[in-house]
Amino acid sequence: MxxxxxxxxxxxxxxxxxxxxxxxxxxxxxxxxxxxxxxxxxxxxxxxxxxxxxxxxxxxxxxxxxxxxxxxxxxxxxxxxxxxxxxxxxxxxxxxxxxxxxxxxxxxxxxxxxxxxxxxxxxxxxxxxxxxxxxxxxxxxxxxxEVEGVRLINPPKQEPESDEVIAMDEDASTAELEYGCDKEWLGAIRVYIADGEVPTDKWEARKLKAQAARYVLVDGEVFKWRFSGPLMTCIERPEARKIMHEVHSGACGNHFSGRSLAIKIKQHGYFWRTMVKDCKKFTVEADSYASIKDAQVEHFIWKNIIYRHGVLYEIVTDNGSQFISTRFEAFCEKWKIRLSKSTPRYPQGNRQAEAANKTILDGLKKRLDAKKGRWADELEGVLWSHRTTPRRATGETPFALVYGAECVIPPRWISQVFDEDFCRDKRA
The missing domain is CATH 3.30.420.10 (Ribonuclease H-like superfamily/Ribonuclease H)
Structure with missing residues (x-):
């Protein structure tokens, strides 16, 4: 319609x-x-x-x-x-x-x-x-x-002349502003702290003075005071984007939610004014649904991906039923989206990682009973048990598959434990 x-x-x-x-x-x-x-x-x-x-x-x-x-x-x-x-x-x-x-x-x-x-x-x-x-x-x-019968709504633009390249680049950079960190905000604070310059507008000057009270200038760099702990480095533009990416999905990233990501960045000593809002916008990769079926997946992709970023080239999924259904495949075919399934070589993509985590959680529940808050104390033992237990699919333990040999407890340590247990039983 x-x-x-x-x-x-x-x-x-x-x-x-x-x-x-x-x-x-x-x-x-x-x-x-x-x-x-x-x-x-x-x-x-x-x-x-x-x-x-x-x-x-x-x-x-x-x-x-x-x-x-x-x-x-x-x-x-x-x-x-x-x-x-x-x-x-x-x-x-x-x-x-x-x-x-x-x-x-x-x-x-x-x-x-x-x-x-x-x-x-x-x-x-x-x-x-x-x-x-x-x-x-x-x-x-x-x-x-129009001379031709049909004209595209957004026709391809002609190649710019040499003197137009700079102007077009400026327009493109303006169009890419998505996050608050993309806007320059440190310049006015730096100039006020260093030289005492304020805007001519009375209210803008008053606002700048109130904001600058929370910052300090060290060797030309702006830092933010904290109630406790060291100063936080103030950043903006590409540097802020890079830090969000590294903390969220880098080598040690854990795909935090928006507010958790902002807190984690602060713990690393970085700050910008719109970091909470930017982190929430950056981490739109999960949503809550009562049931996850092909209809919900289609709605999520349409609302959070196509609406915001345009039509995708490819979607890589695991072998979940909602991703390989006829309806979802028809949706991808309609929008010319390439649908690819992951292979068993990538554990995070075929639920092997989820199965391992489920085993660890079950082991923790059996050890904790009513003392749910002591899971961190029991985690090391549960992980060790998981790594030294043979898997049904391979007949080997994860430890042996990694190191090429089974884990063997030293005989001296076994004897010492046995003697302590024997003496304890004798005293009893």
Missing amino acids: LHVDGSSSKHGSGIGIRLTSPTGEILEQSFRLNFHASNNEAEYEALIAGIRLAQGIGVRKIRTFYDLQLVACQFNGEYEAKDGRMGSYLKVFRELVQKFDDFELTRIPRGENTSADTLAALALTSDPDLRRTIPVEFIERPSIE
Whole structure:
């Protein structure tokens, strides 16, 4: 289903598109028109852009909902498009519609088209440099002025001239701002502590002075005071991203949750102002569900991956039933996502690691009984037992597979233990 709406005012023109799949996935987008357009022209631009978006993702059957009577009646032949521009728009629209196997245009009340109207208002009233989850793109020329029959919504850009390279790089860097650490924030604090310079605005100066009281400058580097412990090194931009990656999934990483990741980074002596928020955004790799089936997996990938980062090239999974089901394979095939299964050589990918952890947990439960808080004291013994117990699949112990020989307790130590036990029994 496709809901579209266009809006025009003295501030400019914008259009909104909401495309809903039969399985419930929703794709929303806003466009700002970089040319003067009447309200009727903006409505036609919304229809044409929505149709092109649907064709771009391979839709063959579509129902389009619209709230403007003029366009619906012109398309059905009830009204005649006497104006030359309206006739040109109608011609382009009909040519695009013929490429669908099934197309239906339905006029609905404006109150039932609020989602598309909101998206159109977003493009119309928002800042042109706004960055949001719903991208605001631009249509440079009227659709009826295109020479070719079909134009992509985001056509490939031409190679920049040598004098344009720097400007484009700056725009690209602005578009990549995802985390608060990507914004420069240490400069003002460093200048105030070193030279006492403050902004001209009274309230901004007051805010900066209050913030700078928590920091100190040592050899040109900014550090943050702590209630206890050493000073924390203040960082920003790529360095903060690198530290999040290393602590979260590096050599000693444990895939912490957002807040736990921020606390761990502080323990390592690093700090930036938005670290808790950034760490929560960085660790969106797990979500809670009452049951994990193919429908929940599909919803998670659509919401947390495709919506945020775009369509994937490949997904590597274990052999769980929810990942090899017909529905999930059809979902990957629909979006041209390569679905790969892991091999037994990677224990974390085929539940061997989960089985080992389950064995260790069972051993701890048997030793602890009611004293649940002493698991750390018993962990070493449980691990040793696990490593020296033969596995049914191989007939060998993990210790022997690693070192090539079984673990043997020294005879002297066995004799000493036996003598102590014997004397204890005699005294008893």
